Amino acid sequence: MEKVIDETQQGSALVMEPNKDNSRKLFIESYGCQMNFSDSEIVASILAKEGFNTTDKLEDADLVLVNTCSIREKAEQTVRKRLEKYNAVKRHNPSMKVGVLGCMAERLKSKFLEEEKIVDLVVGPDAYKDLPNLIEEVEAGRNAVNVILSKEETYADVSPVRLQSNGVSAFVSITRGCDNMCTFCVVPFTRGRERSRDPQSILEEVNDLAARGFKEITLLGQNVDSYLWYGGGLKKDFDKASEMQKATAVNFAGLLDQVAKAQPKMRIRFSTSNPQDMTLDVIETMAKHQNICKYIHLPVQSGSDRILKKMNRLHTREEYFTLIDNIRKIIPDCAISQDMIAGFPTETEEDHQDTLSLMEYVKYDFGFMFAYSERPGTMAGRKMEDDVPEPVKKRRLQEIIELQREHSLHRTQQHLGKIEEVLIEKESKKSDLHWSGRNTQNTMVVFPKDNYKVGDFVKVKIEDCTSATLLGTPVGYSDNN
Numbered sequence: 001m002e003k004v005i006d007e008t009q010q011g012s013a014l015v016m017e018p019n020k021d022n023s024r025k026l027f028i029e030s031y032g033c034q035m036n037f038s039d040s041e042i043v044a045s046i047l048a049k050e051g052f053n054t055t056d057k058l059e060d061a062d063l064v065l066v067n068t069c070s071i072r073e074k075a076e077q078t079v080r081k082r083l084e085k086y087n088a089v090k091r092h093n094p095s096m097k098v099g100v101l102g103c104m105a106e107r108l109k110s111k112f113l114e115e116e117k118i119v120d121l122v123v124g125p126d127a128y129k130d131l132p133n134l135i136e137e138v139e140a141g142r143n144a145v146n147v148i149l150s151k152e153e154t155y156a157d158v159s160p161v162r163l164q165s166n167g168v169s170a171f172v173s174i175t176r177g178c179d180n181m182c183t184f185c186v187v188p189f190t191r192g193r194e195r196s197r198d199p200q201s202i203l204e205e206v207n208d209l210a211a212r213g214f215k216e217i218t219l220l221g222q223n224v225d226s227y228l229w230y231g232g233g234l235k236k237d238f239d240k241a242s243e244m245q246k247a248t249a250v251n252f253a254g255l256l257d258q259v260a261k262a263q264p265k266m267r268i269r270f271s272t273s274n275p276q277d278m279t280l281d282v283i284e285t286m287a288k289h290q291n292i293c294k295y296i297h298l299p300v301q302s303g304s305d306r307i308l309k310k311m312n313r314l315h316t317r318e319e320y321f322t323l324i325d326n327i328r329k330i331i332p333d334c335a336i337s338q339d340m341i342a343g344f345p346t347e348t349e350e351d352h353q354d355t356l357s358l359m360e361y362v363k364y365d366f367g368f369m370f371a372y373s374e375r376p377g378t379m380a381g382r383k384m385e386d387d388v389p390e391p392v393k394k395r396r397l398q399e400i401i402e403l404q405r406e407h408s409l410h411r412t413q414q415h416l417g418k419i420e421e422v423l424i425e426k427e428s429k430k431s432d433l434h435w436s437g438r439n440t441q442n443t444m445v446v447f448p449k450d451n452y453k454v455g456d457f458v459k460v461k462i463e464d465c466t467s468a469t470l471l472g473t474p475v476g477y478s479d480n481n
Helices: 034-048 073-092 103-107 109-115 128-139 187-191 199-211 235-240 243-247 252-262 280-288 305-310 317-330 349-362 379-383 390-413
Strands: 024-030 052-054 063-068 097-102 121-123 144-146 169-173 216-220 267-271 295-297 335-342 366-371 419-427 434-438 444-448 457-465 469-477
Touching: 024 034, 034 052, 034 063, 034 097, 034 128, 034 169, 034 216, 063 073, 063 103, 073 097, 097 103, 097 128, 103 109, 103 187, 109 121, 121 128, 128 144, 169 199, 199 216, 199 252, 216 252, 252 267, 252 280, 280 317, 305 349, 317 349, 335 349, 335 390, 349 390, 366 390, 390 457, 419 444, 419 469, 444 457
Parallel strands: 024 052, 024 063, 063 097, 097 121, 121 144, 169 216, 216 267, 295 335, 335 366, 444 469
Antiparallel strands: 419 434, 419 457, 434 444, 457 469
């Protein structure tokens, strides 16, 4: 639930520039949060050195991999359907090998390999460097599995291929794992404890992306605010670090500052934040640098203190309000988005009203809203009865969605009449005569193409809006080009 899931990307096959010396074909599909899509880029990079070019034609593949998500039940059901499809193709091409990567791999390894016998290969999120060995095992006729979670692996030394073929935006992974044991979330069990990547390797990746013409990066992690580099190791072991390690440690505000200074013309975003770890120095760093986007995804999950406690969210409603007030004071034009769960176990009508009143206070720009579904392996799944009736969940979710729609329209209307910088990302879905891109607040802006091109920073006068999109007219290039 902590990660933003882009429905438009689900199931997309990664395709990169072929290497003429490579003779084998890899088909890799990704589901779930952006971390999974980022991991698929790492996998493709590792396998490119093993003679694999990517393909988007399943029937042509020698190796089929699906990168999975255990956060939402829907993603899990979708992956199972895809595995059935892969195996139907495999019946016509018996030499084709099928593997499962990522979070679901860790949780369902024995089911996939031994009980259902639907895959040849199961690889957890910390074992991608072991893929060449595992593939050898499979080719020798043995099933292969590695789901061991690592205390050190951050893939800092793997230069990922880029999923974004438009060459404008890229994701840079800065942490792996999570230490926040939210009772609804399976991430700490599937991705392990939290560790941060060496800031030098992050800066090298960012500088390389800038040199290759990328205009925007998103620093990515299960919980970016708790980034902490002190020479390697788990975040929870920081108290055992030497005095020198503690004195030279880099926290998220420090990393953000370094990245913004290294590439002042490049837009910087980050995701996801956790309210309990979002500190004032991060907000002040955002305010200090023009190129850090004025947008924070700040999942709250519920407006009720009682439910927050049951979720093991380590913040209260009042602490969340204080954080919102500080953001508004330091960055008045900052956009804020939410994750919200309707119908968590024991949620009453009063708890639900607390969620609605919290939304009224914040008036989020947009949100990601779900009805609670029990996930196996989570604390809530093991210890709590899913006792809110489905029709009640659906009604509460609908009320949350409708209120968010009102607030989203209220927020987009505040842009009317303003001239805002937009980075062109792609052609508009609805018209090939229009571009679409985002402003600093992460709101999609659509405007006539004129002579502009993908990757240009353009000043756009905002003239109309829906609850999700701004419509405008370009008035010239911005100073950022």
